[in-house]
Amino acid sequence: MEYKKRFARLLEITRGLGSAGDVEKYLESILSAATELTNSEVASILEYDDTAKELRFTAVPWFHRETILGAKVPLDGSAAGWVFVQGKPIIIGDVSSDVRHYRQIDRLSKFKTSSLVAVPMLVHGSPVGVFEALNKADNGYYTEDDVALLEMLASLAAIAMRTDVLERRVQGSNNEITELDRLKSEFIAITSHELRTPLGLILGHATFLREMVGKEYYEQLDAIIRNASRLKEIIESLSSVDNYQKGASRLRQRKVSMARIVEDVVASFQEMANQKGVKIRMEVSKDDLFVDADGAKIAIALSNLVKNAITFTDQGGQVLIKAELTPGYVKVSVIDNGVGIPTSDLPRVFERFFQVESHLTRRHGGMGLGLSVAKVMIEMHGGRIWAESVEGKGSNFTFLLPLESEPAEKQAESPFYS
Numbered sequence: 001m002e003y004k005k006r007f008a009r010l011l012e013i014t015r016g017l018g019s020a021g022d023v024e025k026y027l028e029s030i031l032s033a034a035t036e037l038t039n040s041e042v043a044s045i046l047e048y049d050d051t052a053k054e055l056r057f058t059a060v061p062w063f064h065r066e067t068i069l070g071a072k073v074p075l076d077g078s079a080a081g082w083v084f085v086q087g088k089p090i091i092i093g094d095v096s097s098d099v100r101h102y103r104q105i106d107r108l109s110k111f112k113t114s115s116l117v118a119v120p121m122l123v124h125g126s127p128v129g130v131f132e133a134l135n136k137a138d139n140g141y142y143t144e145d146d147v148a149l150l151e152m153l154a155s156l157a158a159i160a161m162r163t164d165v166l167e168r169r170v171q172g173s174n175n176e177i178t179e180l181d182r183l184k185s186e187f188i189a190i191t192s193h194e195l196r197t198p199l200g201l202i203l204g205h206a207t208f209l210r211e212m213v214g215k216e217y218y219e220q221l222d223a224i225i226r227n228a229s230r231l232k233e234i235i236e237s238l239s240s241v242d243n244y245q246k247g248a249s250r251l252r253q254r255k256v257s258m259a260r261i262v263e264d265v266v267a268s269f270q271e272m273a274n275q276k277g278v279k280i281r282m283e284v285s286k287d288d289l290f291v292d293a294d295g296a297k298i299a300i301a302l303s304n305l306v307k308n309a310i311t312f313t314d315q316g317g318q319v320l321i322k323a324e325l326t327p328g329y330v331k332v333s334v335i336d337n338g339v340g341i342p343t344s345d346l347p348r349v350f351e352r353f354f355q356v357e358s359h360l361t362r363r364h365g366g367m368g369l370g371l372s373v374a375k376v377m378i379e380m381h382g383g384r385i386w387a388e389s390v391e392g393k394g395s396n397f398t399f400l401l402p403l404e405s406e407p408a409e410k411q412a413e414s415p416f417y418s
């Protein structure tokens with residue numbers, strides 16, 4: 001075959017690697033290219049089976065499929081075995097006078113091998129199989145050119161086979177992850193449901209008792225009520241993320257004033273900020289900051305950001321809450337000059353249960369849910385939330401909320417989901 005045609009054929013096979021959806025078909029095309037380019041009668045691939053410690057035919061021409069596909073070839077006493085063990089190519093001009101030829105396969109396939117060329121298939125330098133071509137046309141001799149061609153095709157076949165194995169593994173892992181995620185969601189749903197009832201009873205009775213008993217027990221009962229309420233918040237956080245993921249969460253949307261929400265949230269954290277010695281400030285633009293939203297959910301999102309900003313800012317620090325209008329959106333930022341977040345952790349802060357410091361060593365409470373809840377609440381409205389931070393300098397958490405409400409099915413068309 002003339003040089004140009006050979007090159008075109010090789011190029012075609014190499015290109016096919018990128019679009020090889022079906023590995024079997026791709027290997028078939030490699031085998032026919034090998035047959036053509038080396039002027040052989042047949043070509044085949046043997047893969048090494050690490051458990052059985054032998055080679056097996058995994059790709060053969062269609063007319064041998066019935067007889068030798070899957071057939072085993074021992075490492076000892078076969079040309080393919082020799083190539084595999086030595087990691088070197090082989091050319092046998094006349095198999096009838098070479099003891100390395102394994103005759104059993106010819107018997108099975110009713111084929112008569114006269115000459116052969118075989119090369120090892122390597123992945124990262126380790127042999128994974130053998131690629132061979134048999135019976136050079138016109139009783140010719142295989143040359144170093146044939147070896148080079150076969151080596152090239154063997155590499156492509158090895159990559160395709162390896163990719164197929166890896167893709168299958170990834171698919172398997174994905175299925176496992178989906179199943180684990182389902183089990184985790186089920187666990188969270190059941191646990192939070194089961195905890196809610198007794199907790200409601202504890203809160204109810206404690207509140208009742210507080211009314212009934214004298215002031216001397218107020219402190220103890222307040223502690224019970226405060227901690228039970230905290231537990232309730234945690235359970236609500238767990239189930240709100242989960243409900244959203246299942247699409248079970250409902251929005252009660254109406255026109256709400258963002259300025260009002262910011263004022264309310266700032267007021268509710270004033271006491272915490274004072275105790276910590278952190279100055280809390282707001283800058284609300286004079287524009288009309290009305291959004292179509294579920295005010296309670298936006299307040300939860302903003303509260304979680306403000307709570308974090310105060311928590312992760314040392315005494316003497318500052319927290320600024322800004323609300324302003326941008327085209328089509330209301331933009332709210334919570335800016336602090338606290339401890340900041342390492343760049344490597346920044347992409348993960350919105351993940352559920354993620355905390356920069358390990359749960360065991362950190363000084364602050366929390367379960368790593370606040371930001372994931374905030375993200376859920378904002379994205380439910382077709383909005384977007386993100387964080388910028390410099391470690392040791394401070395953090396800036398910002399969210400955008402569309403001025404007009406977007407129906408859930410339209411969310412995919414929002415500018416953030418391109």
Ligand code: ADP
Pocket residue numbers: 304308309312336338339340341349354355356357365366367368369370371372394395
């Ligand atoms: P948690 O309730 O445990 O604080 P969050 O989801 O609210 O969980 O936050 C996750 C983690 O992100 C926090 O534990 C903290 O390490 C980091 N983080 C969040 N906000 C800030 C902030 N303003 N400054 C520094 N770190 C922050």
